[in-house]
Amino acid sequence: MADPDDAPRPVLSDPRLAIVVRSDDPARTAGRLQPVVDALAEAAAEAVVVVFDDDDPEALVGQVEGTDGVLVWADPLTGRGPRSALDSVLETIAGTGVWVSADPRVIDKIGTKDVLVTTRHLSWGSDTHRYPTLRDLRQEFPARLAASGTRVVKADRGNGGSGVWKVSLLHEGDGCGTAAGSAEVMVQHARQRDDTHVLTTLDEFMAGCAPVFVAWGGSGHLVDQPYAPRIAEGLVRCYLVQGTVVGFALQDPPATSPVATDKGTPRPAVLGVPSPKTMVAPDHPDFSALRRRLEDEWVPALRDGLDVSPEELPLLWDVDLIRGTPTESDPDPFVLCEINASSVIPFPPEAPAALATAARQRLHSIVRGVGTRPPRSGARSAGRDVGP
Template identity: 40%
Template sequence: MDTERHPSHRHTVAILSRGDAAARREATAQNSRFVRVFEAFAAAGIEARPVIYDESVADAVRDQLLAADGVLVWVDPIHQGKTRAHLDDLLRDVAAQGPWVSAHPDVILKMGVKDVLYRTRRLGWGADTHRYEDAAAFRAEFPSRLRANGPRVLKQNRGNGGQGVWKVEALPDTESVVRVLHAQRGSMPEDVPLEAFIARCEPYFGWGGCIIDQIFQPRLPDGMIRCYMSGSKVAGFGHQRIKALIPPPPEGPDSPEAQPGPRVMHGPDAPQFGALRRSMENEWTPGMMELLDIDEASLPVIWDADFLYGPKDAAGADTYVLCEINASSCFAIPEEAPAAIARTVGRRLRLAQGAHAG
């Protein structure tokens, strides 16, 4: 719509998530899991509309998105065997025709994949990290690295829910067998031939394009800190005692002791994460943007960086190691985050409107 001829135009945002035909028929702001986001948009004078995506209704979804000024996307990279390949093409097409899309698929391919761990490894959040470009490099380089440097964590480039993330340990007195533990909930350690495990991982090159290899962080039991970002500013934190890549107790992976703890949410001003916030806003996010060639207006409206505790520094303070960035489907979020999202979206819409008027 031409905003010069329609100055009273109310900005509209489509909130896109995946669902089936029933979810599409019944979708409302009130029954959405994003209801607090809808409320924050309403308070900011922005009309938000739920849009449910499935590959079978792609044309109808495209029409809905083209009718909006902007699109916020909450769709996992992998869901019940389905990837985002078709959706990403649709979103690129929509963005090329006018509406801005967050997160844009091309931005996700820069920062929302495990390759970001390698590309930004020399920032203050980095660790001992390597990238295998293809199956031949993986087969040639990984065994010696595992034997030389202790337990490793392998990660397929795109995934969620622990899919394609493995802790791998060398075993004493043998080079042909390794102990592996998948990060998906309910997994048990396995002792498998190294050659068989390498073959198991080779399909990851087809979907994700590479495998990332990080040194295992022994402070994993201390929990993971999820730093929620809206654009370039911290919107809150979540701390959780995770169980992924930690062997379950003798009672088994379904026992209460094997379950992750609750994610405890905190606002952006939480004092225990003050140093992490300063690093994210003043150093690490700007450094990432420069390395990956991402401008501030292209940063996702909501994204998160997941950190593990690294070794204490010389003064006894915590350090932090990035283990992944979530830019495809960052949810649940702290209670302060919906208002931050609405503020960031408002700025993006005003910028887009100004560019259109110019």
């Protein structure tokens, strides 16, 4: 009798994937994803772009019917609000046996600002805290602001700088280790792509955060971290396909001159870093040490700490880092700013081919594991007529 282990493995010869897009400009997003479609075609994988309709979310189930995998580019927030409805439908689709990347449950772990808190013990971490409620913010934030002088407050979900504020205490605390509610603060919103800021009181700032806590069905919240002064030097964005670095981007802020405000307060440098990205190849020698730290230290520790398997990592994601203060033990440190796993655009030229290869490998591993491919029904996918 033949050994079952010697039986031929099933082969997925013609994988089909749907690329789901949700953004304020889906046609533009789809156009920017054409290199991904082309790379999948080169890898003998058919891909079709499907635009998610917030007015009819359940339609997505039919639009991706007959596909083996769904790749998602969806901003956390658009003019239509959060992506809650999309995430619910994606979970339904994943339950039918279709591979979804990135799975909403994985995004909840690594693609929200909560990752700043859950990985603060790593060498990229900082004194970061989570505020589940407005009451927690009022009770805990004043003391931390008094201790730091400046902190960056972030909504748990957002994109394009939405829900991110730099808060600076203009005068010392009250001598009791905290800042009074009437204390004057300078607030700069990262969404403003310049050095615009407002002067207000700490109480007024915290009261203005109230809408964050009612977002996402009441699960919205804030995190904060100390201000990293070397943000003035820009960000280093590290692109990964699952656990492998596929490139970097340097995002340098434009030069800004310190200009005194009417109260003599230095005007802050641009917080949103609104500058073009300079793409850098993954094997550039200047980034070899950073690449090793990502692949060998930070990403494995991230997976272990958050219980995410290598296969569950997003197909394409990025890690934004700010240069930290050098020490004797770490002469070139970095501080985690955020992780983007929802809609990574733009990306390095090396990314599409690596993504296509990883997608095929993942689909083949699924087939080998279960012995069959996900069921298909219907002569064709409804999504083939829904592209932008």
